[in-house]
Amino acid sequence: MSLFKSASVVSLLTLASRITGLVRELLMAAMFGASALTDAFNVAFRIPNLLRRLFAEGAFSQAFVPVLAGTRAQEGDEATRQLVDQIATVLAWVLLAVCLLGVLGAPLLVYAMAAGLKQSPEGFDAAVVMTRWMFPYIGFMSFVALAAGVLNTWKRFVVPAATPVLLNVAMIAAALWGAPWFGRMGISPIYAMAGGVLLGGALQLGVQIPALRRIGLWPRIGLSRAALRAAWAHPGTRRVTTLMLPALLGVSVAQLSLLINTQIASHLAVGSVSWLTYADRLMEFPTALLGVALGVVLLPQLAAAQASGDDARYSALLDWGLRLVVLLAVPCAVALLTFAQPLVAVLYHYGRFGPGDVQQTALALMGYGAGLIGLIAIKVLAPGFYARQDIRTPVKIAIGVLALTQVLNVVLVPHLAHAGLALAIGLGALVNALFLLVGLRRRGAYRPSPGWAKFGLQVLAASALLAIFLTWAGTHVAWLGFQGAALTRVGLLALCVLGAAALYFGALVLSGLNLRQFVRQ
Template identity: 35%
Template sequence: MLRSALTVGSWTMASRILGFARDMLIASRLGAGPVADAFFVALKLPNLFRRLFGEGAFNAAFVPAFAGTLAAEGRASARALAERMGALMTLWLGVLVVIGIVFMPQVMRGLAPGFSDDPAKFALAVELTRITFPYLLFICLTALVGGVLNGLDRFAAAAAAPVFFNLISMATLLWLTPYVATPGHALAWGVTASGVVQLALVLWATAQAGMALNILRPPAITPEVRQVLRRMVPGVIGAGVVQLNLAVDIIIASLLPAGAISFLYYADRVAQLPLGVIGAAVGTALLPLLSRQLRSGQPLSAHRSMNRAVEMSLLLTLPAAVGLAVAAGPIIAALFQRGAFSAAEASASAAALIAYAVGLPAFVLVKVFAPGFFARGDTATPVKLGLMAVALNLALNLMLMGPLRHVGVALSTSLAAWANAGMLAWLLARRGHFIADRRCRRAVPRIAATAAVMGLAVVAVAFALPAAGSSVARAMTAAVLIATGGAVYFGGGVWLGAFDPREVLRMLRRRPASTPVAAKQP
């Protein structure tokens, strides 16, 4: 599992680094003004539907079914299942895209009501969202084909696909801007173009893996497809509520002073680096592994896999959360404070980043605990627990948006994530599906202590450094703080016994499990 997680994490890290380069470029060209707010809403809407239909609930239902079919019935049956699901997804998402483009003004009045006070900003948001909305179809199909690759233990191509999102976005912002109305238009066209490229990449990868897919075949509702849909429905309902909650965040932010949406976006982008690299990597690798272990009657192996996933997640996430919280100002300033993005805007984004950092370990633990249900075919329980977390999030948003403005939106999200992770862990433990073993109980407190020592060291160094005036000086300050945190955490972790570097190296050298014989049949 560690090798698979590192494959996903390495490509995700490359994507995040390029994403920072893209966001730095956007910040310098657009700042946190009305064009930036309009574009971020235009990007958020297809992403909301992508998470609803293309990831989360769909993958939780599809990946175990595909992996199980592959192991039990062979490649031909697994390919047929994937093609039927792809044809069905193409049909319903194609219809959704057309409806969304036609009725986008009405959608925008519900999603960003605060924009209605500025007709030009509202019209721009509608136009940009119409350009980006087809991205939904392409990226959801990319998620489906990526699920096929994950079921085949081929993680690299699906993890590498987002790299092209960032490359194409930067290219269009630089080269297309002179030929369109605003830089936001150039970015919007880049979003849709990147969806086409990402889909082409994963389709090519499946062909290279010996499972070329024809996702344009006529849809057919077979018993296997019905089973996936039945398992998917509770997750879609739950994901729909979660996405509605994210939409509420946008609604609230649109009612706050101008720039609130942009502040939250830039802070979230920084927080998403460890979340994407660690959470997505561990969750992506853990789900098919647990599915195979449980399908093969190996509950003890599944139990060990869950414990190691929790360890690995906290080993990497706790220091990231502490580091982002204590060095939020220098990090945001080094990344974005230039051009149209001022020091005041950097300070506002840094405050939101601190609030997001509070919930970072919880966001990752949710991705670790949820596969414990999904791999057992239980998509309903995480939905019920998610509904409770959503209700808490909504209540906290309403309570905190007044006194804390955009920071209250971010803090509400973090607190609700902790509630969600806690409920998932409690119910898994109650059912006997997750009990922290001796190694986990020993490692986690030591990891937390090491992260705390690291945080104190970073704060001390930050106070000792002189104020940074230029972009180069800000970058150097951030680099020194990050290097200090990394060195203290590694040295302290070895000294306190939080982890053993030799054991990590041994895990990296292990060969992944061989493909089941049934899966090798043509």
């Protein structure tokens, strides 16, 4: 399977995950509304979810995949199997301790995350109980991250990309069938959602097992102290642990930035946090479909090229990824900047979400759109460092960008309010991507292939035509006037999107760009 096809498969499965996630949120809102108990669930779910981002999908994956790919390229499959066994052994013991501490310390964790729940004893107690129910989720997801790293290194992208859908499916089932059953049993229905999270984690790990068995890499976990000591002494384990420390700092910086922006938004006009949240969910579609998919596919391939000393292939992989980012992210950014209001209106302008909310959310979406290219390019450029087992450089850049973002907040928020927060994130992402690119160039790791100037002009010309078309479509259709005719508005949006895609890619083909070059690579 070519890299383009692999990225396309990951992208489509990521889209399925985002769509089922949206269905999950809409269903929860319809069934449970907003109350102390729903706040309790969101807080309880956020605790293991935060740890998942910090440890499982974040720092662990960034450290594990390059070491795994390097071991396979340099030492062969048998050494790689031993590495997987040793890493899994250490991971199992660490997760057992973490989950026990999390269950016992749930009251302290809930208080640290949301002390305001103390105002509602029922809500605080429910959050503690659901935290205890859901804390083993971090254990499931850490092993899912290990399995995904192995499968992606073996170019088995489908199963890891499909597993997030299972969490959404489990939670949808919990809302539709579990919650009514809990109600009949005299138990608060919201607890069914905690059970759905735990079931979703188990399902995600369960589907990885057959895939790992097929390639002979289901790990053998040592259960004795001697096995733990041997696993900890393994050079690969030490290397992964060493790489995880700066990676943890880097992921923590991103979470800290989110926390700071949420705190600032909470002091702005009522609704600011929600407007940013709704815009962020829309912005996640292109970043996940393009950035995440490319990052997942490229990291193991870059690591293998680096380990084998194939500098030409390493550079070519980065060049292919960056050209694909420009080809697809530039028109998406143009759409967010010129067509934000129609997008927000079609998705959110129902019920209590009024025209003012559409306008404010659209402004935030435009702020994110200004930096969309940077947000997606980071997903290609950062793996270029991770593959070289250099995590410190991206972390240093991230810390500097965090400081820059706060300076931009001071300048922009007084004039643009919540949209200034979004624009600061977008501009910070552009700076982050630029510094990563410069770093790779200075190290000689990335050497741009010929033809970038012509390619850039072709994309800019097609994007200019796209901007004109979307601006016309955005101003000549009364997008806020179809509140009672949702299907009509959805149909118009679909026609505009199809027309925009035909115009953009048609202009590229007429300009002489060969789109097949991306598929062949």
